[in-house]
Amino acid sequence: MSQARNHGVDHRPVRPFRNRVAGAGASARRRAVAAQLAVGTPVLPVLVVALVVSADLAGGAGMIWLPLLVAGPALAATTNGPRGVLCVGFLAAALGVTLGIRDGVPGRELIAVLSALVAVTLASGLASALRGRRERVLAAVRSVAETAQHALLKPVPSTVGPFQAAVRYSAAAAEARIGGDLYALIPTPHGVRLIVGDVRGKGLPAVGTAALVLGVFRExxxxxxxxxxxxxxxxxSLARNLGRDDFVTAVVAGYPRAGQLEVVNCGHAPPLLVRASGTITPVEPVLPAPPLGLRDLAGYNPGLHTLSFADGDQLLLYTDGVTEARDGDRAFYPLAEGLERHISREPARTLGALHEELLAHVGGRLHDDAALLLIRKPAQRGAEAEAPVASGTGPDVPARVSEAKCCF
Incomplete structure (x- = not known):
């Protein structure tokens, strides 16, 4: 799934509209504080300096407290830019001289304290400048990753062909925003087709393999x-480009004509079929098949599973990052039970609730890439209910599908 959209990387749970309205005032205050910090106001470092000065004034102990003034510029290096660090250092030095004279600190000792304060301020200013540079580089990398994510995992609209649709995706590497899970949902001349898969491994090699699979699938x-x-x-394509130990588990589905869904499962977790009545059933493969890229080793082909898909029915496809997510007691997330609790007529709302519950189950951070894709067949009216899904479907197609089924 680290990043909240119905069709992209998602790390923020979807909250009810009323809650967002009720919290508008608090959000405005948070934005104001964030804006104040963004312009470089060293609020917290100044408070630390003020506490040290207050302690010195209250105790009058001189040298016991004055060395702690270096905490101000040191802390400013983690929250502010070089200008903020220098301002805090100058303030701490001025107050240190004032307190040293007030407390009668010997000149040699006071110079030593001020020298240490100047050295820490300069070092903190340099550290702040380097931190700012790293943050700018990271922001640029995030922007590139976001662009790559949109190119690889294209946004899924809320309506595709006859279906309502929604996607939730979370990458385990939150800063990267992309990972080895893949999905696509596209209308074609042969009906709506979709894929959800999981590439073995992580990192850039997995992203490259995911891009290869999606490119071939779309064509x-x-x-x-x-x-x-x-x-x-x-x-x-995978047989030509992958190594011996690499593979991709995937479910490929199609909707060639009204009321009929085709599913091919290649070593992937079975999708969950939700009937209009509320019954949830896993769509087990007709013939267990190896993952994509390993067919030559297994020696047999996957089978085509054809099932009815009527108005009100829904299909949830997912990756193992969802079902293998563990809580503090090492218990897996019960996806079917969660789906039963949160199923609704709006796929985006259903996946939003599931994703929020999933993050709560794992304590806020997923340790593997996770993808959820949900389609729903709303009721059609009039002639639309009997119209073909796409051109190229006709009376001869059922015979072709039957022949494909008989071979496996």
């Missing part, structure tokens, strides 16, 4: 009338 989904042919295209 093949438009070119191939048979869903198994789409899977074959992906398999052949």
């Amino acid at each position: 093949a989904a438009h070119d191939e009338p048979d869903l198994l042919a789409v899977v074959d295209r992906i398999e052949r």
Whole structure:
């Protein structure tokens, strides 16, 4: 899933609208404080200096407290820019001289304290400048990662063909914003087609493999009338480009005509089918198949599972980052139970609640990439209910699908 959108990287839970309105005042105050800190006002370091001065005035102990003034510029280095650090250092030095004269501190000792204060201020200013440079570089990297994420995992609109749709994605590497999980949902001349997959491994190699799979899928989904042919295209491409130990688990689905859904499962977790009545059933593969990239080792092909998909039905596809998320007691997240609690007629609302519950289950931070894709078939009216999903579907298609099923 680290980043809150229905179609992208998501790290912020979706909250009800009323809660957002009720908290508008608090949000405004937080924004004001953040803006004040952003312009370089060293509020906290000045408070630390003020506490040291207050302690000295109250105790009158002179040298016991004056060395602690260096805490002000040192803290400013973590929260402010070089200008803020120098301002705090100058303030601490001025107050130190005033207190030293007031307390009768010997000149040699007072010079030693001021020398240490100047040295810490200069070092803190340099550290602040370097920190600012690193933050600018990180911001640039985040921007590039965000652009790459949008190019790789393109936003999914709320309506695709006859379906309502929503996506939640969270990358385990929150700063990277992208990972090895993949998804796509596209309309084609052969009906709406979708894929959810999980690349073995993490980091840039996994991202490269995910990009390869999605590129082949988007091309093949438009070119191939048979869903198994789409899977074959992906398999052949991975066989040419992956190493022996690399593979991709995936579920590829299609909606070739009204009321019928096709599913091909390649070593992936079974999708959850939610009937209009509320019944939740895992869509187990007709024939267990190896992950993409390992077909030559297994020696057999995946099977095509055809099932009815009527008005009000929903299908949830996900990756193992969701079902293998553990809480403090090492218990897995119960996805089916969570789906039963939060299912609604709005896929975005359902996934928002699931994602929020998932983050609460793991304590706020996922340790693996996680993707959720939910489609719902709303009720159609009039002629739309009987219209074909896309061009290229006709009376001959059921026979072709039956032939594909009989072979596996």
